[in-house]
Amino acid sequence: MRIIVGVTGASGMCYAEGFLRACEELGLETVLVISEAAKRVAQHELGGLDPLLRRVETVYGENDLDAPLASGSHPSDGMVIVPCSMKTVAALANGYTANLVSRAGDVMLKEGRRLVVVPRETPLHFVHLENLARLSKLGAVVLPAMPAFYHRPETISDLVDFISGKILDQFGVEHSLFKRWRG
Template identity: 50%
Template sequence: MSRKMRIVVGITGASGSIYAYTLIRALHQMGIEVHLVATEMGVKVMQFECGVDIEDLKEYAIIYHNKNLFAAIASGSFQTDGMVIVPCSMNTLGAIANGVGDSLVSRAAGVVMKERRNFVVVPREAPFNVIHLRNMMTLAEAGVSILPASPGFYHQPTEIWELVNFVVARILDELRIEHELMERWGEKE
């Protein structure tokens, strides 16, 4: 039996909620089932930066509470096609790198890793200290894609949404999801 593609999206308390909001809407528009979990600070930062309450995203995603370790996404038997944590705080990144699964975000991440599914973390921090870098190296060695929220400028953006779409397009590329969010280098008509 065939099913819709499913992507888990985690949102944490780092700045950059606009990336998550744009990704969730893009996945929904592509007909992809989105399973969303946010940390307490992720909820607050989304409200502060974007003026969006997590509950407002119900039309785009199935939403789980971060303390609900009985949620479907906490189990490897629940089939997903990958996960992205965007933005990913250094706190959450450190917990995942050290095998701490005491929240749904970190538990779902551990599940995706043990099942060897696509997993992307989008750290939004600068500068990185040596502990941040070691934790990122640990995740990279485990097969996780580390994709800092660093937009390129070769497409000559003139508006903020073009910078946001650049990062979201890279996330979709890492998840191996076809999209048309931006023109690719060398493909100009």
């Protein structure tokens, strides 16, 4: 399986790192597309880009609009944008593809491939909600970074693993990142 991973400037780089780690452990191929704002946030939250870059073989910047994944002819099983800024949500919801993250996401929508957006913003106002609803209507999966607590997480990693697992569920990938609800 080949998943494109877009990383934008929203807070929540631990979710990007956790998802990339899970993919690496499961032997999934990932291609990273990182925005300039994400690079700055990663510096603050992860101490730099190394926790992300060491887990992937291929990395593109947001201005690499001639990258293969900017075309619908480029094969992939889908894309996740984690964390997904409201700027990127707005761009995708309105067909505005000014950078490679939004272009690759737009390709997923137009080609009918899986697109998962993981917004990490709170609170949300009406336009945020409207754009998220529009993305859902276009076929994207909106998966907010809202971990569950029924599995009794003990660490931040447990919370991150829950979200990573929920993303993997959207791609039909089996994993044991969290304990499933059994009632």
